[in-house]
Amino acid sequence: MTSDIPSTMHAWRKHMGNPDPIWEVVPVPTTPPTGFLVKMLASGVCRSDHSILTDEKPRPWFQKQFTLGHEGCGTIVKIGDQVSSDSEFKVGDVVVLDAVPGCGSNDCPECSRDLPQLCLRCQHAGIGQDGFHAPYAAIDQRGVVRIPEGVTYAEAAVATDAVKTGYHAITRRGEVKANETVFLFGLGGLGFNALQTIHHIGARVIVSDVKEDLLEEAAKLGIPRKDIVPVGKSPTEFITENGLDGKIDTVLDFVGMHQTFRDAQVIVRRGGKIVCVGTLNHENTLDMKNGIRKRLSFIFSYGGRKDDLEEVLELIAKKVIQPQVVGKAPSEFPNTLKGLLAGQIKGRIALMFDQ
Ligand SMILES: [Zn+2]
Ligand SMILES: [Zn+2]
Structure with a gap:
């Protein structure tokens, strides 16, 4: 050879x-x-x-x-x-x-x-x-x-x-468990594999993406329609209107834009976790008072x-x-x-x- x-x-x-x-x-x-x-x-x-x-x-x-x-x-x-x-x-x-x-x-x-x-x-x-x-x-x-x-x-x-990057973020960094409710921003190259990982763990997952066809793929995977944020709907409003205020244990942000990082801090429950993987905006704003009063954990993951x-x-x-x-x-x-x-x-x- x-x-x-x-x-x-x-x-x-x-x-x-x-x-x-x-x-x-x-x-x-x-x-x-x-x-x-x-x-x-x-x-x-x-x-x-x-x-x-x-x-x-x-x-x-x-x-x-x-x-x-x-x-x-x-x-x-x-x-x-x-x-x-x-x-x-x-x-x-x-x-x-x-x-x-x-x-x-x-x-x-x-x-x-x-x-x-x-x-x-x-x-x-x-x-x-x-x-x-x-x-x-x-x-x-x-x-x-x-x-x-x-x-x-x-x-x-x-x-x-x-696949591995999301898996590490979910299992080792976020330590997502079956009894959690998770909010997932982004169903792109990493996010869709992440969705399958969370689904496998057995946690309830609410998904948000700007692309209709990706949300359809999530539905095909078995994510209930009631857990899919429609394109154009504000995630924070969706959470409130669906009785999910205070229920999101972990937010997984595979997007990392100003909007997703800001919404993550609003929708996560008191004492909850925000796991950051995406970096579409290189810098985002962290609300210190909100983070401290809710005693949030901000967790970054890499590889x-x-x-x-x-x-x-x-x-x-x-x-x-x-x-x-x-x-x-x-x-x-x-x-x-x-x-x-x-x-x-x-x-x-x-x-x-x-x-
Ligand atoms: Zn890569
Ligand atoms: Zn070394």
Whole structure:
């Protein structure tokens, strides 16, 4: 198999100073000593790809040029020489790739506190360092999870962010329980998977989105009509008119706009939680008096851990979560980004390599 690996490849790259992705020839990555060279099968396109292309606020690990793509699935084609011979992974295994797996060191301030997604020492694939929008990618052995039976390559790719991020926010950060009533803002690429996660937990969920077709999808999933805020209806009025004042235990904000963050603070019950995931507005206003008098918890969530990824892959295998994802040719990357920004893409697109 090794002899089939070319020395160069085309990849979708970020060049600092240029907001457009560049399709250019680069060397195939070398196999990391403690990891694998992976032949890519699917790489999810994320709104974050656009943020990474356009937001150049320096983060310490960012390189001047790098391959984009942080949601991947591929086949192991080479094994690093420091990978233990009793590793459970071998050449030919199809694996799901965690873009920010952490360094795992006991002396790492983040990894030692179970926050690998915040590690500053590890590879950040597609987020400032070489990622997955390419035919080959390098990954540390900490960043791979075996794909379960019944999960497609495209589903596996988007599981790593579009499903895992919401799952982490709901289960580990918000600690949403079956007896709660939850209000969910946003049924986009992450929010719709989040809805399926909450539904699986068994909590009652009130949903709000500006798109009629997404609310219809929620209804098809089994969300009662009485728990769907009609398009154009104010969420705060909806809550009052439906006798839900003081009943919303947790608000999950997958939008993060001025309106959703403001409404969240109004509708959440006293002692409740607001879990922030979306950042469509980079800054929002927090009503301090309201927050203190209601003794609210504001919880921010970012990424997730490997155990989250393993758990969501199992839920996808069991069809408990069915990510909406469509495969496209790698050449479709720029159009896909435009479609995402224009709100024209329902669910997710994965670039399919090796087809
Ligand atoms: Zn993403
Ligand atoms: Zn670390």
